[in-house]
Amino acid sequence: MREDELIERAVALLREPVRVDPALDARVMAEIARLPVPRPEPAWRSAAGWLVRRPLHLTPLSALAAAAAIALTTLVGRAWLAPVAPVAPVEAVASAAPVVQFVVVIPGAHAVSLVGDFNDWDASATPMAPRDADGIWSVTVPLAPGRYQYSFLVDGVTWVADPAAPRALEDDFGRPNSVVTVGGS
Amino acid sequence: MRSTLAILALGLGVAAPAATAQDPRLAARLLEPDRALVQALLDSARAAGLPVEPLVDRALEGASKRATGDRIVAAVRRYWDELALARDALGTRASTAELTAGASALRAGAGPDDLRQLRELRAAQPVTVAAAVLADLVAVGVPADSATAAVLSVATMVDDAEFLAFRRNVERDVALGASPIAALGVRLSGLAGLRATTESAPSTSPPSGPRKP
Numbered sequence: 450m451r452e453d454e455l456i457e458r459a460v461a462l463l464r465e466p467v468r469v470d471p472a473l474d475a476r477v478m479a480e481i482a483r484l485p486v487p488r489p490e491p492a493w494r495s496a497a498g499w500l501v502r503r504p505l506h507l508t509p510l511s512a513l514a515a516a517a518a519i520a521l522t523t524l525v526g527r528a529w530l531a532p533v534a535p536v537a538p539v540e541a542v543a544s545a546a547p548v549v550q551f552v553v554v555i556p557g558a559h560a561v562s563l564v565g566d567f568n569d570w571d572a573s574a575t576p577m578a579p580r581d582a583d584g585i586w587s588v589t590v591p592l593a594p595g596r597y598q599y600s601f602l603v604d605g606v607t608w609v610a611d612p613a614a615p616r617a618l619e620d621d622f623g624r625p626n627s628v629v630t631v632g633g634s
Numbered sequence: 635m636r637s638t639l640a641i642l643a644l645g646l647g648v649a650a651p652a653a654t655a656q657d658p659r660l661a662a663r664l665l666e667p668d669r670a671l672v673q674a675l676l677d678s679a680r681a682a683g684l685p686v687e688p689l690v691d692r693a694l695e696g697a698s699k700r701a702t703g704d705r706i707v708a709a710v711r712r713y714w715d716e717l718a719l720a721r722d723a724l725g726t727r728a729s730t731a732e733l734t735a736g737a738s739a740l741r742a743g744a745g746p747d748d749l750r751q752l753r754e755l756r757a758a759q760p761v762t763v764a765a766a767v768l769a770d771l772v773a774v775g776v777p778a779d780s781a782t783a784a785v786l787s788v789a790t791m792v793d794d795a796e797f798l799a800f801r802r803n804v805e806r807d808v809a810l811g812a813s814p815i816a817a818l819g820v821r822l823s824g825l826a827g828l829r830a831t832t833e834s835a836p837s838t839s840p841p842s843g844p845r846k847p
Contacts, residue, residue, distance in 0.1 A: 566688075570691065602698075617738075622701040622709065628769075
């Protein structure tokens with residue numbers, strides 16, 4: 450079966466409306482009403498509950514699935530959240546020497562440089578360091594209060610604006626820049 | 635085009651009373667005659683009391699991005715004009731950071747009068763972040779007049795950190811699918827409400843009435 454046909458069938462399947470028994474709500478609520486009302490637990494017992502060791506029963510398959518989910522969450526979280534987290538770039542405010550961390554995710558890159566107003570647009574001035582082999586590149590730069598334009602230069606040829614930062618409106622050279630603003634009050 | 639710029643730049647260069655030696659960074663990365671044209675613009679900026687470093691940065695950016703000489707000179711010339719306009723609006727005591735942020739706000743669609751008003755409202759503190767936030771809001775899709783009104787409406791109430799958080803929140807809302815103008819309104823109300831609660835001050839709404847077209 451061709452891939453397109455497979456996708457079309459999957460889409461058609463997903464488009465089919467889900468049929469729900471109209472009496473479902475009533476049945477669920479009736480079951481809930483039959484359950485005993487739990488008595489409120491004393492506060493001290495709730496607190497003590499955190500100290501009790503509880504057995505966790507998992508099948509090997511569900512344990513593997515849980516481990517995979519945790520790993521996936523961590524990886525995806527790092528990949529997607531790192532550029533938009535408050536530290537990427539950190540727009541530090543009012544310290545003696547504000548340091549801004551720039552983070553970008555570019556899988557497969559061999560070299561990434563941070564290039565901007567703060568380093569004379571010199572591609573060799575601020576190389577970024579890879580974090581493991583997951584395509585996350587980062588560097589920290591001290592910046593005085595102000596508004597700076599920058600971009601990432603990938604493998605010495607491709608300019609990439611920071612997807613996690615505001616885009617500069619001043620696009621005089623056809624390759625958009627990003628902006629970082631460091632506060633001062 | 636090039637000849638016009640050359641004449642203009644040379645004219646400015648002549649007008650400059652004390653042209654300085656060529657910036658070594660330009661010498662290393664720009665070719666003649668573009669280097670001389672940019673240098674003339676730098677000299678004229680120095681003579682006019684404008685900061686030179688942002689202009690050098692613009693030229694170096696063009697060189698790094700392998701732009702043509704014409705394009706580099708045009709970009710530096712345009713930036714010269716924007717910095718001059720920002721300086722006229724923000725005053726001769728404005729810092730380089732304020733002028734570059736002001737120039738960005740002008741590029742975003744704010745007017746010199748808006749910058750003048752911002753200067754008055756934040757007379758005791760730099761306008762760098764406020765002007766930068768204005769430009770950034772426009773960059774995420776907020777109409778220029780709305781962004782300007784919003785920034786001016788809270789200019790006396792918030793500090794730089796709050797301005798940055800405000801902008802970040804609007805950006806986040808827009809990234810999540812909100813319309814830029816709706817995100818601006820919600821975050822502005824939140825900011826005004828928060829300030830009213832914490833300081834027992836009346837909430838402020840953006841100036842109404844027509845602004846720039």
